[in-house]
Amino acid sequence: MKEVVVLSGKGGTGKTSIAGCFAALARDKVLADCDVDAADLHLLLQPIDKQREEFWSGQVAHIDETTCTSCGLCQELCRFEAIHNFQVSRVSCEGCGFCARICPVSAITMQDNMAGHWYISDTKYGPLVRARLGIAQENSGKLVALVRQQARKIAVDKGYATIITDGPPGIGCPVISSLSGADLALLVTEPTVSGLHDLERIIGVCNHFKVPATVCINKYDINEGKALQIEEHCAGIGINLAGKIPFDTAVNRAVAHGVPLVEYDDGPAAGKIRRLWENVDSLLSPN
Amino acid sequence: MHDLELAVETVRQLGIPCGVIVNRAVSGETLVHEYCSREGIPVLLDIPLDREIAYLYSEGVTLAQGMPQWQAAFMNVYAVIKEALHERSRSA
Numbered sequence: 001m002k003e004v005v006v007l008s009g010k011g012g013t014g015k016t017s018i019a020g021c022f023a024a025l026a027r028d029k030v031l032a033d034c035d036v037d038a039a040d041l042h043l044l045l046q047p048i049d050k051q052r053e054e055f056w057s058g059q060v061a062h063i064d065e066t067t068c069t070s071c072g073l074c075q076e077l078c079r080f081e082a083i084h085n086f087q088v089s090r091v092s093c094e095g096c097g098f099c100a101r102i103c104p105v106s107a108i109t110m111q112d113n114m115a116g117h118w119y120i121s122d123t124k125y126g127p128l129v130r131a132r133l134g135i136a137q138e139n140s141g142k143l144v145a146l147v148r149q150q151a152r153k154i155a156v157d158k159g160y161a162t163i164i165t166d167g168p169p170g171i172g173c174p175v176i177s178s179l180s181g182a183d184l185a186l187l188v189t190e191p192t193v194s195g196l197h198d199l200e201r202i203i204g205v206c207n208h209f210k211v212p213a214t215v216c217i218n219k220y221d222i223n224e225g226k227a228l229q230i231e232e233h234c235a236g237i238g239i240n241l242a243g244k245i246p247f248d249t250a251v252n253r254a255v256a257h258g259v260p261l262v263e264y265d266d267g268p269a270a271g272k273i274r275r276l277w278e279n280v281d282s283l284l285s286p287n
Numbered sequence: 288m289h290d291l292e293l294a295v296e297t298v299r300q301l302g303i304p305c306g307v308i309v310n311r312a313v314s315g316e317t318l319v320h321e322y323c324s325r326e327g328i329p330v331l332l333d334i335p336l337d338r339e340i341a342y343l344y345s346e347g348v349t350l351a352q353g354m355p356q357w358q359a360a361f362m363n364v365y366a367v368i369k370e371a372l373h374e375r376s377r378s379a
Binding site for chain 1: 297311336342347
């Protein structure tokens with residue numbers, strides 16, 4: 001079984017549009033949406049949820065009103081200013097447990113925190129694992145690991161050859177969690193100053209975790225000079241270019257309709273994405 | 288649109304007032320505007336999906352620099368935000 005994770009370093013480059021097309025193009029695959037802070041792949045794949053599970057992570061302080069003497073020590077000493085009028089703010093509480101230690105009458109206990117949900121769904125393209133982190137919740141890296149673990153389990157059970165993972169933007173904890181141990185990273189960039197800058201950073205992360213990377217330049221014809229600069233940069237460090245996709249407003253229309261572009265039309269961008277998948281597929285299974 | 292709802296939920300939970308700028312707006316697409324008027328959130332500006340704007344950004348040039356006709360619109364957004372902040376500090 002092989003896993004390709006679609007990443008970008010920068011948000012809004014077209015990761016999810018491309019992952020959605022791969023979902024429609026690949027055979028025998030499991031889909032994993034690892035952008036748990038703002039999962040969007042399901043908007044293109046119209047899933048039917050089969051299983052919904054709670055994600056528990058971290059702790060929050062809880063004050064028992066009947067025991068509390070309103071002495072104010074916790075409010076005074078909480079360095080996150082998470083306690084006001086003897087109520088704990090779930091958003092501000094870091095779960096450090098200090099207040100529970102210092103409360104003179106032991107009115108404060110630390111309780112497990114429900115931080116979100118994860119889902120296993122059916123789509124017309126195959127099974128999808130995704131998650132939704134609660135508002136202002138942390139630990140998305142841990143939830144990403146859980147989503148990938150479930151996707152792998154399904155792939156093993158069904159004997160599927162491929163996992164297509166839509167990764168989160170950036171280069172932080174959830175990105176590292178979605179990348180480690182993957183077989184291939186497809187880095188989607190755009191021909192802009194920030195696109196190149198963020199591409200360099202995500203390539204650094206891939207190198208560090210020894211995950212082979214290949215690059216796709218989306219909307220390359222917005223600025224062909226910059227696109228060439230990115231191509232030269234990649235060639236210079238030995239990273240192969242898997243595809244170039246032209247600017248095409250059909251991409252936006254397909255998203256608005258909630259379907260993968262390759263199912264929506266057969267225009268210039270759709271054609272290039274088909275070629276891109278063929279290249280990625282052959283990198284995943286070289287024989 | 289889906290991500291906007293998440294962002295609105297987040298800032299509301301934090302008690303921070305918000306306004307919306309629609310980027311890469313497609314003419315005739317009213318989903319975001321309808322949502323904002325339903326939720327009572329002001330739409331401060333629409334920036335259209337436009338190749339020339341995309342090109343300026345790709346070169347690292349701001350819209351206000353590259354297309355000076357946009358300066359007034361951005362100054363207006365700035366004035367609206369400034370006024371909202373004043374109002375907030377007066378009522379606090």
